[in-house]
Amino acid sequence: MTFTIRAGLMACAASALVASAASGETITIATVNNGDMIRMQGLTDDFTKSHPDIELEWVTLEENVLRQRVTQDVATKGGQFDVMTIGTYEVPIWSKQGWLLPLTDMPDGYDADDLLPAIAGGLTTDGELYAAPFYGESSMVMYRKDLMEKAGLEMPDAPTWDEIKEAAAAMTDKDGEIYGICLRGKAGWGENMAFLTAMANSYGAKWFDMDWNAQFDSPEWKATLTDYLDLMNNYGPPGASSNGFNENLALFQQGKCGMWIDATVAASFVTNPTDSTVADKVGFALAPDKGLGKRGNWLWAWNLGIPAGTEKEDAAKAFVAWATSKQYTELVAANEGWANVPPGTRTSLYENQEYLDAAPFAKMTLESIQAADPQNPTVDEVPYVGVQFVAIPEFQGIGTAVGQQFSAALAGQVTADEALANAQALTSREMKRSGYQD
């Protein structure tokens, strides 16, 4: 036993020494497990070839775990990561806290002016870019052309919510397990509240007025939630209150949804014949509106940022420039085809005929992204930035709590009025507690 303990301790110590000796000019990149990110990991030989002195370590995590880990690290200046994959929500908050390095002196040929203005605008604080977009997305309507034809309807390029309702009713065949519309119902600020906040914008609803008073008691929010519940209860799939992106993707790919309003990135999944049974029957349209000048689409980008605590700023910057450059897009196209390049970040991509030919959803993606304005997300003026979120630190907690109320309403556990009243009460309480009001 003594020998075993001694041998075990020696093995641990030796292993720890090996681990600590392996450090050098190695940058650690925290990222999410998305197709585009995984593809980037597979292509890093190209980077290390041109930067032989830099080694890359990848930490891939689930989105929520990643968000918690990188927030913890950047807030405590832990220094565990040199490049972080962060969303459009984090960038304005973190840059104001001084947690991110500005990307001012990117290498020659980076062409920051080529970034899509709608995307770059959400990553800019006081005129400086704080994160480089890796891929961008909005939301749009994906619909079954065959079912629309069967119902004798035609989907306009820019539908209204009334037209969506009419199409949902016409396509629904519950006995045949075809549901007119599939929408997010799972509770979470990035789940059902991403969809509902964007939908609310098109109804003229808002989270807060200019004095940071919660607005869930407004008629606009009531109309939003009532119409959402009406659509889902009458034409949605059963158990929708636990459906998020992946669950709806699975339903749509199995031919069980007439329409699905969700992230533009889903277009490449539903048109992929390997996984989708309806790959050749999908049409695309802009997210619906209510005739008030705002559409119900969101704006999101996964971006690469450099934490202020890093000691390897130059190497980190070289990597960020490589991964978000035009040359990287060409590298992906050469290796995996134009349909697989990360979308939604550069104007030049949407001027490239090869890309437009390979990606039938490209035009609609660009129009959707351009239709969203994070600085003026809804009809009235508001004190916050963000289309489907409010870029304040408290929003993750509040957004998820409100999402739970709306998800409960979809599950039939509370009425729409009760859900709105609860949302109003909890949001007002948290905003007061956080010092936004006296």
Added chain:
Amino acid sequence: MARKVSTRRKAVNTGIAWTVGLLIFFPILWTVLTSFKTEAQAIADPPIWFNFHWTLENYVTVQERSNYFRHFWNSVVISVGSTLIGLAIAVPAAWAMAFVPGKRTKDLLMWMLSTKMLPPVGVLVPIYLLFQRFGLLDTQVGLIIVLTLINLPIIVWMLYTYFREIPVDILEAARMDGAGLKDEVISVLLPMAVPGMASTVLLNIILAWNEAFWTLNLTAAKAAPLTAFIASYSSPEGLFYAKLSAASTMAIAPILIMGWFSQKQLVRGLTFGAVK
């Protein structure tokens, strides 16, 4: 004298035992089955049981994308290291509590156990800051320390229970024969407590192997064990169940095999002293 049990009752008992066993084992079986499906088959509704084209594609993808052996080695070092260090601390502690109990021994034991009742997230930030200050973030040493500390109460409690079953007279006899404290513990006490020690070691290795909260929060790339390896296969946008299942199967396989081979010791140790 053995009790007479009717054949019918035996059949019922066997049926219940198999049902419970299968229920407990079902999630693992489903994970293993899913790991051999395509992503589309993994989410098929109604679910596909066995009638699908079996593929190793997910295992190939996982092998290509991740450095499995680095994660595996980290898991081995962290779980074995923390268990051995825990044992080195817990054996003298349990000996003292079992054979030289004081007035407050029971309170001390309860206090040790009460530390397990604290939700780990409650001490995450202080521990994270301490780790940062001492350069222990993303190191095997750091994880060995934290896992030793969180599993120590269980090791002490288990060893204490086993030691209490050993007649104190035997130790006294050894002492009268001239055995010192070291000989008493190493040559007399430990050999008698081998079944209990074995199950303590095995249980703690399993607990440390499966620990996900601290291992996910305190590691990045270098010291990340298999729990972090599994976590990297969950995706917010895109289908991932088949690949996640392949990663999970690869992560649990070593501990499952170890548990299979040592189940005799594990059961013997866990039921040690249960019947008097």
